[in-house]
Amino acid sequence: MDRPVSEAQTKADLGETVLFKGAALKLDCGAALEDIEIAFRTYGQLNAEKTNAILICHALTMDQHAASENPLSGKPGWWIDLIGAGKIIDTDRYFVICSNVIGGCAGSTGPQSLKPDGSGPYGTDFPVLTIADMVRAQGLLIDHFGIDSLFCVLGGSMGGMQALEWAATHPERVFSAVPIAASTRHSSQNIAFHEVGRQAIIADPHFQGGRYYDGDERPRKGLGVARMAAHITYLSETTLQQKFGRNLQDREAVSYGFDADFQIESYLRHQGMTFVERFDANSYLYITRAMDYFDLAADHGGNLAAAFEGTKTRFCVMSFTSDWLFPTSESVQTVRALNAAGANVSFVEIESDKGHDAFLLDEPEMHATLDGFLKSAAQARGLNATKEAKDD
Amino acid sequence: MIDPKASAHGNLASSRIDLQLIANRVEPGTKVLDIGCGNGALLDLLVSDRQVDARGLELSQKGVNACVTRGLSVVQGNADTDLSYYPDNGFDTVILSQTLQATQKPLEVLSEMARIGERLIVSIPNFGHWRVRLDLLLKGRMPITGSLAASWYETANIHLCTLRDFTDLVDQIGLQVESCITLSNGRAREISGKPSARHNLLAQQGVFVLSRG
Incomplete structure (x- = not known):
């Protein structure tokens, strides 16, 4: 070159x-x-x-x-x-x-x-x-x-x-x-986790085959889920247990619904939401792929x-x-x-x-x-x- | 080994003469592997006194961390299982100081050392020392001495031998004893060739320099 x-x-x-x-x-x-x-x-x-x-x-x-x-x-x-x-x-x-x-x-x-x-x-x-x-x-x-x-x-x-x-x-x-x-x-396990993340992004309707830059929408949900899954892999079970256990988030009892009842759910949702503000979904696809290869x-x-x-x-x-x-x-x-x-x-x-x-x-x-x-x-x-x- | 968790060299801190004797037998500027390098006392000595390219292998994580923190090139690993990953003739000298008796397979460890290095320096506690023999004879109990200070159920030393047992093994593998230093009460004596029956009775430790011959 x-x-x-x-x-x-x-x-x-x-x-x-x-x-x-x-x-x-x-x-x-x-x-x-x-x-x-x-x-x-x-x-x-x-x-x-x-x-x-x-x-x-x-x-x-x-x-x-x-x-x-x-x-x-x-x-x-x-x-x-x-x-x-x-x-x-x-x-x-x-x-x-x-x-x-x-x-x-x-x-x-x-x-x-x-x-x-x-x-x-x-x-x-x-x-x-x-x-x-x-x-x-x-x-x-x-x-x-x-x-x-x-x-x-x-x-x-x-x-x-x-x-x-x-x-x-x-x-x-x-x-x-x-x-x-x-x-x-x-490792195979690591590729597996990355694939989950990528599929979450691709499944987001706002992903639009990766050509989302022209519009106002971004595949935020998909990228957020990708981050949530990945974030679990960055922590140890001990950390999760010590930090969150089965503690409930701002409530006395479970809600019998799909809100973030547990602190760990709330924490992961927060991680996902903040991540999409600073990271691009396509970059996430490309960089995880590079690691897989x-x-x-x-x-x-x-x-x-x-x-x-x-x-x-x-x-x-x-x-x-x-x-x-x-x-x-x-x-x-x-x-x-x-x-x-x-x-x-x-x-x-x-x-x-x-x-x-x-x-x-x-x-x-x-x-x-x-x-x-x-x-x-x-x-x-x-x-x-x-x-x-x-x-x- | 006194405390199974402590490093071999840590135990010998009070008898640095052992380390100095080994260091003196290493050619300056050569490539050396110290198996069971403990907290790195010998490696440090080899680097500062003999300017060698020194590497270490140590079982205890604490020992490894101590070594790397002081700037030594040491990896965590097990003499019984990890020597096979080292290349043929990778080192000029391979050292096993007060560690052979704690290995699962001393014969394999020595054979692997001979494959990896041109020269071997091996130091062992002598189970043929008269105090050991006397303890067993008079008390009828497993001996506890300065260099073998743990009870039989606690000791990491699972393959104890006498100087003569050791040289038999050396023969079996086809190695040559270049020289041997016997240590007794802090005094070192260099003998040429193999230790005699008298040495086997009086030495607390032996330091052997071996070659492929």
């Missing part, structure tokens, strides 16, 4: 966006995307040697606002606990990049974007994407910064899949990789270890005891393959009752593990411990 001509522009409401004009990104499905836009945020400074960049890869419904307020929702960055000056992902030390995946709906090219031929938004004419395609697009952004090799690629869930894809496909560009609560392939072993002749053969990347794999969406057994598969490939790998299972969502929460053991791993990797990379003191 030709090196794209980049044209940086700023969109106040979405952080920064870079347009790769005139370049076509070839996708796994055979199609190509032209004039790709990538919305991103950066934190900290890139050093002169360009060796201190950390790429943060977001999960299914997240965005590039990892460590700063989301301009649309007003909510703090989703990994603000981890990223910032003096924090574990220390922006005094590292240059942190987080970009919205292609296919997403937070500023990067996706189903909402206008087709280059001027015939309106893509909708479901958008080509089906893979995790590898998302990583290729991130590669354009990394090129745009002139970075040859990332100090670390780090992410949870789908972000962890991207970190693994980066390490497998571009090992020379990845000094270290941290896949958290992730897997090298999406992810299978690193299949991309390497069925041998997962072959995906990492000869790798020099340092890996830190983490899982959570109560995560049943990406259970520890999946991470163990990854670790065994990495060991078989002779890779430098650390693997920690973290005791937590918070389910899959634990990677987004304040988990001291995860933080301590990441801190130890990053410091040791930074030392191996020759990155200075801290920036020179400013108070001179």
Whole structure:
């Protein structure tokens, strides 16, 4: 592929966006995307040697606002606990990049974007994407910064899949990789849950085959149900039981009807309703599909270890005891393959009752593990411990 | 192992001489796997003293987390089941320190180690030590000693052996004993080749350097 001509522009409401004009990104499905836009945020400074960049890869419904307020929702960055000056992902030390995946709906090219031929938004004419395609697009952004090799690629869930894809496909560009609560392939159960979500969206009369952008209506109900089903998979049974139990919502007795009698019902409905305000139904279809298609072993002749053969990347794999969406057994598969490939790998299972969502929460053991791993990797990379003191 | 839940090296914190002896026998700059690496004391020593590319495998989650937090490359796993996932000749030296007696299948573990590494360093508590023998002879009870401090029903040490038993197993697998260090009351003695009957009586621990020969 030709090196794209980049044209940086700023969109106040979405952080920064870079347009790769005139370049076509070839996708796994055979199609190509032209004039790709990538919305991103950066934190900290890139050093002169360009060796201190950390790429943060977001999960299914997240965005590039990892460590700063989301301009649309007003909510703090989703990994603000981890990223910032003096924090574990220390922006005094590292240059942190987080970009919205292609296919997403937070500023990067996706189903909402206008087709280059001027015939309106893509909708479901958008080509089906893979995790590898998302990583290729991130590669354009990394090129745009002139970075040859990332100090670390780090992410949870789908972000962890991207970190693994980066390490497998571009090992020379990845000094270290941290896949958290992730897997090298999406399991049958996970595909099943995604299919439920997609069918809910498609069944919504307002979906209209994905060509709903022109009208006033959106497939809100369908997307809301998709989110409700998915949200259950992000939590552990313990969390649900402790938080809600069989408690009733604002009532003394069951109503003998189909209102949200139980707190858990009310909670899920709220999750569904708020989600549709910030997420696009078509993006949901495309991104879940990309996750379903992810299978690193299949991309390497069925041998997962072959995906990492000869790798020099340092890996830190983490899982959570109560995560049943990406259970520890999946991470163990990854670790065994990495060991078989002779890779430098650390693997920690973290005791937590918070389910899959634990990677987004304040988990001291995860933080301590990441801190130890990053410091040791930074030392191996020759990155200075801290920036020179400013108070001179 | 004193406490089945504690790491092997944690138990040896007071006798760091064991770790130093092992570290001294590792070539600087080589690739090393420490099986049952506990809280990472030996790995730390190997990285700082011998600048090795050190990896660890540890059963206890607590131990693994402690290791990774201090920047060591360690994975959670079981010596009995997880060594098969490591490639042939993946390491210059494979270390098993005070762990063999806690494995389900010592023969398989040693064979796997020999497949993975060029050299093996194995340290074991010596069940042939005179105090152990005397305990059994005079008291008629399972011995409890400094390095074997748990009662028979609590101990994680399910495959205890003497130095001589160990060298028999080494022969059976077809490995060579390059050298052996015996430890007794904190004093180390290097002997060439296999330990004698006298060593088997007086040593509390043995540290063996093995090769495929």
